[in-house]
Amino acid sequence: MNTPTLFSDLHVAHDWLAGRGLLPPERRSETLPTPLVRLHDGSTVVSFCSNNYLGLNHRPEVKAAATQALHEHTHATSESRRLGGNLGLLGQLEYELAEFKKQPSALITATGLLANIAAVHGILDASELARRWYGSPPPSSHPVVIYDELCHRSIQMGARESSAERVRFRHNDAEQLADILAVYIGRAILVVTEGVFSMDGDMADLPSLVEVCDAHGAVLMVDDAHGTGVYGADGSGTANHFGLTGRVPLQVATLSKAFGGMGGAVLGDERTIAMLRTFSSGYRFTSSLPAEQAAATIAALRILRSEPAVRETLWDNVRRLRTGLARMGIHPPGDGPIVPLHMGTPRAAAKFEELMLDKGYWCVAVTPPAVSPEACRVRLTVSAMHSSEQIDGLLERINDVSSQAPALMGLARSYAGSAT
Ligand SMILES: Cc1ncc(COP(=O)(O)O)c(C=O)c1O
Missing domain, CATH: 3.40.640.10 (Type I PLP-dependent aspartate aminotransferase-like (Major domain))
Structure with missing residues (x-):
């Protein structure tokens, strides 16, 4: 029996995306962020991609x-x-x-x-x-x-x-x-x-x-x-x-x-x-x-x-991360715990995610259909659970990636808000 057209269209699109590295990896973890996460391959990384802002769970x-x-x-x-x-x-x-x-x-x-x-x-x-x-x-x-x-x-x-x-x-x-x-x-x-x-x-x-x-x-x-x-x-x-x-x-x-x-x-x-x-x-x-x-x-x-102190810790962490980024010339939009680093293309955002993961930090690339193809980004989220050392570590790694792949960070530096 012939493959129904609907499936063959889908399979063609799948193979086209896969061939160009445009299907996002399905990263699995064995634990939830505390913010440390044990990934499927056994490595432990610091997660900056959870919306669990206060760690109350x-x-x-x-x-x-x-x-x-x-x-x-x-x-x-x-x-x-x-x-x-x-x-x-x-x-x-x-x-x-x-x-x-x-x-x-x-x-x-x-x-x-x-x-x-x-x-x-x-x-x-x-x-x-x-x-x-x-x-x-x-x-x-x-x-x-x-x-x-x-x-x-x-x-x-x-x-x-x-x-x-x-x-x-x-x-x-x-x-x-x-x-x-x-x-x-x-x-x-x-x-x-x-x-x-x-x-x-x-x-x-x-x-x-x-x-x-x-x-x-x-x-x-x-x-x-x-x-x-x-x-x-x-x-x-x-x-x-x-x-x-x-x-x-x-x-x-x-x-x-x-x-x-x-x-x-x-x-x-x-x-x-x-x-x-x-x-x-x-x-x-x-x-x-x-x-x-x-x-x-x-x-x-x-x-x-x-316990208002939990939220105060979150906001201290937000300030620490945003001040550190500002020192590197990166001024993401907003003033809160969602911190987007604009990368431009889906490949650039995926590359940044990969480079950070190699260095022990997990921050997810956001690609279409969540945003438009030219407005891809890595979305950092900081929580009350992060320690100052983890935030400073993240900033150091971003700085490393900046010198290792300067083109990646160009957009993040120049970006000051967008409409997708
Ligand atoms: C702005 C906004 N509204 C609604 C939702 C949906 O929330 P939930 O994940 O609880 O279904 C999300 C989560 O992605 C969101 O970011």
């Missing part, structure tokens, strides 16, 4: 909470929230998370990706779905979603899942957003941005975005995956950082970054959250978060709130 209290929940409830719910997978622990987590984020209500999903799908598609479609299934009053207009061009794939997935008209605005360009909003004035509009951009490490211009959205009657949603637990005087995220607590009506948080767990959350007013629970794909049509994850995140959240 290594804390005994967090492990004990997860273990107890595992014994009480086993490791999976095997049900969606609506079909009996709605453990009380999930409600407890929702309550504590909403309080922490200073939002009226929260809804927990099994991953952060699902939280974005649930939030974006849910808020755009729920009124129409209520009309279609139950005959409620029709929505006043066909909704529009306008999102920053660098938004995470899951936000784009939520927009595509919805029936709304989709528009993108230039990265962090509130003026262009205002021009677009003027075209859609009077429609039901959702504007979406990330609090801290996952690949560039820079923050949303939240003060301008809040002002522009308020002026045009648009709902602003912030995916605060990388801001929650890291930014703000109380760690509650980017809204708090900008003094805008209570001014961002819809937010998403992931439990997989600063909380060191797994899962996602949508935060908003009670009626919006109730509608998402009823109509959102990312919530209704998938199994609920396992008990041990909920228990672990509750424990992690309590540590985060009661």
Whole structure:
């Protein structure tokens, strides 16, 4: 039998990429970063590629909470929230998370990706779905979603899942957003941005975005995956950082970054959250978060709130890394723990990853489709777990690579922010 066309197209593309060294290596590890990692080949390296910013999943209290929940409830719910997978622990987590984020209500999903799908598609479609299934009053207009061009794939997935008209605005360009909003004035509009951009490490211009959205009657949603637990005087995220607590009506948080767990959350007013629970794909049509994850995140959240010193250590480490890079003439965008070193092509980024790994440091190359082919980078993430020696060691190795392969570092030196 002939190979079906779909497979043969795929195989041709695979062989083309493989022949050019463009398929990223599947590096496996035998341990998770502490930040030391034992790789599959037995070597031990220092990882600078985890989003586990505070290392909370290594804390005994967090492990004990997860273990107890595992014994009480086993490791999976095997049900969606609506079909009996709605453990009380999930409600407890929702309550504590909403309080922490200073939002009226929260809804927990099994991953952060699902939280974005649930939030974006849910808020755009729920009124129409209520009309279609139950005959409620029709929505006043066909909704529009306008999102920053660098938004995470899951936000784009939520927009595509919805029936709304989709528009993108230039990265962090509130003026262009205002021009677009003027075209859609009077429609039901959702504007979406990330609090801290996952690949560039820079923050949303939240003060301008809040002002522009308020002026045009648009709902602003912030995916605060990388801001929650890291930014703000109380760690509650980017809204708090900008003094805008209570001014961002819809937010998403992931439990997989600063909380060191797994899962996602949508935060908003009670009626919006109730509608998402009823109509959102990312919530209704998938199994609920396992008990041990909920228990672990509750424990992690309590540590985060009661021990500000953990976040202070993170920020000391961020400053140490960024100051060291600045001494080498490298000024990555942003000011936080996501530190992108721009390399240009996929091959250059992969080469840098390889050279660093040879020297005992693991920092992953980010290549398409996560970024555009000319904007490839190595994305360093620093955590509260890193020691000063490990950060200094990383800086020394970057310096070595700089002299060994100066062309690689040229772009990292000249780069001051991008739109992919
Ligand atoms: C900005 C952003 N939003 C959402 C997600 C999805 O989160 P999770 O990994 O918890 O599904 C990520 C993680 O990659 C992210 O960086």
